[in-house]
Amino acid sequence: MTASRTDGPVAVVYDIQRLSLNDGPGIRTTVFLKGCPLTCAWCHNPESWESSPRLAYTESLCRLCGECVRVCPTRSHSIVGTSGEGLRHVVDWSTCTACGLCVEACPYDALSICGREYTVSELFEALKPDLPYYAVGEGGGVTFSGGEPMASFDFLFGFLRRKGNLNVCLETSGSAPSTDFLKIAPLVDLFLYDYKATGSERHKELCGEGSELILANLRLLCRAGAKVLLRLPLVPGVNDQEEHLRAIAALLEELPELEGAQILPYHALGTGKEARFGLGGRTFLRPSATAEQARAWLAALESFGARKVFL
Ligand code: SF4
Ligand code: SF4
Known part of the structure; x- marks a missing residue:
């Protein structure tokens, strides 16, 4: 069906x-x-x-600005690490509902819904x-x-x-x-x-x-x-x-x-x-x-x- x-x-x-x-x-x-x-x-x-539909994330475009972290209702995005050691963007794919809010918020086109x-x-x-x-x-x-x-x-x-x-x-x-x-x-x-x-x-x-x-x-x-x-x-x-x-x-x-x-x-x-x-x-x-x-x-x-x- x-x-x-x-x-x-x-x-x-x-x-x-x-x-x-x-x-x-x-x-x-x-x-x-x-x-x-x-x-x-x-x-x-x-x-x-x-x-x-599923979220897609392109690491090479991400500037670690944190806009997606701010808007995501399921807290599926996080920026981890320290500026000294290097920051990293982590996506929790298991909680993402593909709502698309982070896609709209990302200023660098690093996110899309497929x-x-x-x-x-x-x-x-x-x-x-x-x-x-x-x-x-x-x-x-x-x-x-x-x-x-x-x-x-x-x-x-x-x-x-x-x-x-x-x-x-x-x-x-x-x-x-x-x-x-x-x-x-x-x-x-x-x-x-x-x-x-x-x-x-x-x-x-x-x-x-x-x-x-x-x-x-x-x-x-x-x-x-x-x-x-x-x-x-x-x-x-x-x-x-x-x-x-x-x-x-x-x-x-x-x-x-x-x-x-x-x-x-x-x-x-x-x-x-x-x-x-x-x-x-x-x-x-x-x-x-x-x-x-x-x-x-x-x-x-x-x-x-x-x-x-x-x-
Ligand atoms: S698509 Fe929605 S649920 Fe998934 S990471 Fe983006 S804002 Fe969060
Ligand atoms: S909003 Fe876009 S550029 Fe900013 S941290 Fe999220 S994915 Fe990276």
């Missing part, structure tokens, strides 16, 4: 990326919704983990300026990403029922009730469906949940006639073993309805964001995959019989 206002279900949007070229066909607007049931070890979008509630109507309004771009070339549209957009199901379903001929893609981990996937299957133009690890135990180790439901939903969508493209986040030394690559090839053979599979090589961009949200320690940091590694994965998949795989 999604939070709801009197004017319909709402979702918390943490970013709207316009003129996106990598999230489905054509020129697209990618709408990032907050909230995700998984805890993938390589996820560097900490702002997407929780479903509610995430804003949208109703379906408000999102359609926000998308209006982009509509002309969707007609360019092969035809674009809107892509929902996250987090896990299915975690905001009521909002998503409400949007899809009103979309008319707007092309909508959905990036998903597959971790959501099967009944929800069946409801939206006829309304989604393309599912961009993650396949992250082989073996339920391994999936749980890396992503916090077993893979049974995810695989069941994938098969369900294919049987229901949905258009599904597999997306393969591959992290060197973590989930690029032969067993996993062979399982991907086998899945593509088992489900000929799949549109194909796209390799998403791990990159370390965006790391370091966790500290800004007080969410450090959940994920690992590794060197980015090289172009050579990505080509080797593609070659290996093809040698195992995988069809329609691309980078």
